[in-house]
Amino acid sequence: MTDTDVLIIGAGLAGVTAAREISSAGHDVLVLEARDRLGGRCYTDQRFGVNLELGGNWLHWVQPHVWAEVARYGLRADRGPKSEETFWLANDEVRTGTLDGFMDLIDSGMQRLVGASAAIMPRPDTVETGEDWREADTITLQEALDSLDLDDSERQANEAAWVGHCNGPLDQVGFGAAIRWTAATGGLWQLMHSASAVYRLPEGNDQLVKAIAGDIDGDIQLNTQVTSVRHDSTGATVATAHGGEIRAKKVISTIPINILHELDIQPAISPIKQEISQEGAASQGLKLWIRVKGPIKPFFAYSSQSHPLSVVRTEFVRDDDAVLVAFGADSTRLDVDDVEAVGEALKTWRDDLEVLEVAAHKWMEDPLAKSTWLIQRPGQYTRGQAELQHPEGSLHFASSDIANIWAGFFDGAIESALRTARTVKEELES
Known part of the structure; x- marks a missing residue:
């Protein structure tokens, strides 16, 4: 007896999108979410009198899938x-100086580092296997930067910019990460920078998750953690922490890569997965919101990967205060709950800021994520990208990580989610 056609593990953006697509085709769908909220690593909370994005922050019109959804639901x-x-x-x-001046400073290094991205990865929408790509994917981003032999000021500035993007130590980040991001914007690093760090949904990025979830013709159960999956070519049995079992024809896991190996799956997922x-992503940093006394001018600040905070920028400005968002390469280097420690970290650039409050979600300590955003280590893409997307029996995978x-x-x-949902629908209808 089948309880549902498709069971989806996780109600983040991937999970709700897959559920919408499959249920719209007339198939029964059940989404199980361990958290008490929708969104996964898209996490909007009301703090400091504004919508704070404790998780994913930015989107852009050159990101075709998310921008289509923004247009679909009429979001601003x-x-x-x-x-x-x-x-x-x-x-x-x-x-x-000015932000344009900083961009001019790093332009030569950026051009030399990733200017050939579009040639190395001409089709970022497919799994790349070309020789130039495989070679680039063997080294770290730090090695690639060091090979440019930049003067000290350019080197430090370029490193700081990439630490902001990669949220981890550059000697653990794959050079392929820089290639992938820049190839996504046709090899234009300035556009990549804008696409990854400027635009957001002011009413909260979670509005997109909620809009998609509202179109699901099926159930979403929060506070329901999956503990095991038993699967074969005919279907799967999923057990939950509440002690229940659910039988499904297909299962879609949207579990982040860093914790996928922790789920009891039998037969076991492939050795490469x-x-x-188990290796984990190279991104292992922190994201921190800081409310400071105002008034202040909006500013940007870059330091280095060895500082507690590598990048800080102003996201909200009011008459009496301002709210900054900050990133660091190593989450163990700063206690994000310690107002005094955060104030000291800001003194890297300026000692005139009075910290009033701080807010953060400790993603590296979150047992349901153990990661911020995906940045691969050297060779992980070449070795595993195709395999990570590959289904096993009735078990399929969908995640921003893959x-x-x-x-x-x-x-x-x-x-x-769109790709996996299409495959699942085709299998159900064959």
Whole structure:
């Protein structure tokens, strides 16, 4: 006896998108979510009197899947305040200028590093297997940067920019991560920078998750953690922490790569899936919101991967205060609950900011994620991208972590879900 046609593990963007697509084709769908909310790593909370994105923050019209959904549901996208001053380190000394000036400083290094991205990965929408790509995927981003032999000021500035993107130590980040991001914007690094760090949904990014979930013709059960999956070519039995069991013709796992190996799956997932999950992604940093006393001018600040905070920018400006968003490469290097420690970290650039409050979600400590956004280690893409997308029996996979174009972004979650949902529908209807 089958309880549902398709059981989906996780109600993040990938899970709700897959559920919408499959249920719209007339198939029974059940979504099980361990958290008490929708969204997964898309996590909007009301703090400091604004919509704080404790999880994923930005989207852009060059990200085709998410932008189509924004248009579909009539959601409004906007940007934070433009930077009026920018701080960075050159030879470990603070420099002040404009954001355009900083971009000019890193332009030569960026062009030399990723200017050939579109040639190395001409079709980021497919799984790349070309020789140039395989070679690029063997080294770290740090090795690629070091090979440019930049002067100290350019090197430090370029490293800081990439730490902001990669949210992890550059000697663990695959050079392929930089290639993939830039190839997604046709090899234009400036557009990549804008696409990954400017526009958001001011009413909250979770509005997109809720809109998609509202179109699901099926059930979503929150606070329901899956503990095991027993599957074969005929279907699967899924057990939950509540002690219940559900039989489904198909199961779609949207579990983040970093914890996939922790789920009891029998027969076991392939060795490559297990290895990459156990290795974990290279991204292992933090995201932190900081409310400071105002008034202040909107600013951008870059330091280095060795500082507790590598990148800080102003996201909200009011008369009496401002809200900053900050990132660091190593989540163990700063206690994000310690207002004094955060204030000290900001003194890397300036000592005139009074920290009033801080807010963060500790993603690396979150047992349902153990990761921020996906940044692969050297060789993980070449070794595992195709395999991570490959179904096993009646068990399928969908996640931003295994997307082709914008892995780690909202767009990637939707892309992966659409592809997997199509495959599942075809199998159910064959």
